[in-house]
Amino acid sequence: MNYEELIKLAEEASKNAYVPYSKFPVGACILAESGRVYTGCNFENASYGLTICAERNAVGTAIANGERKIKAAAIFSPNMQNCTPCGACRQVLDEFKSDDGLDIITLCDDGIRVHPISELLPEGFVL
Numbered sequence: 799m800n801y802e803e804l805i806k807l808a809e810e811a812s813k814n815a816y817v818p819y820s821k822f823p824v825g826a827c828i829l830a831e832s833g834r835v836y837t838g839c840n841f842e843n844a845s846y847g848l849t850i851c852a853e854r855n856a857v858g859t860a861i862a863n864g865e866r867k868i869k870a871a872a873i874f875s876p877n878m879q880n881c882t883p884c885g886a887c888r889q890v891l892d893e894f895k896s897d898d899g900l901d902i903i904t905l906c907d908d909g910i911r912v913h914p915i916s917e918l919l920p921e922g923f924v925l
């Protein structure tokens with residue numbers, strides 16, 4: 799599974815986003831160390847603060863399927879180029895980075911971009 803394919807799956811997942819309030823769909827696709835992939839989309843709530851981001855939805859599915867190490871996460875929104883994860887999702891993704899790190903993949907007009915999580919979240923909180 800290459801990074802272009804991961805972005806395509808993230809784009810597909812964004813079509814299922816439930817975003818009546820923000821109208822900002824996001825899809826995520828995680829590549830786990832096992833080689834399996836897990837997608838997620840954001841889903842909002844009338845109580846706005848209960849919104850779940852696409853990335854954390856995908857991480858939850860990966861964890862529920864027994865994964866513990868993530869190699870890459872592609873993020874896509876039709877509304878924004880280079881849609882990088884919010885701070886909360888960076889911290890959640892960082893928890894499960896593989897021993898080789900974790901690449902965040904985004905899409906721009908000129909192609910995909912690769913952001914190591916260590917650059918998006920330097921000195922993430924660890925216990």
Ligand code: THU
Pocket residue numbers: 817820822823824839840841842849850851852853882883884887
């Ligand atoms: N959102 C995500 O799904 N991921 C992010 O990293 C940024 C924000 C969602 C939350 C909300 O449903 C909408 O985008 C606008 O903030």
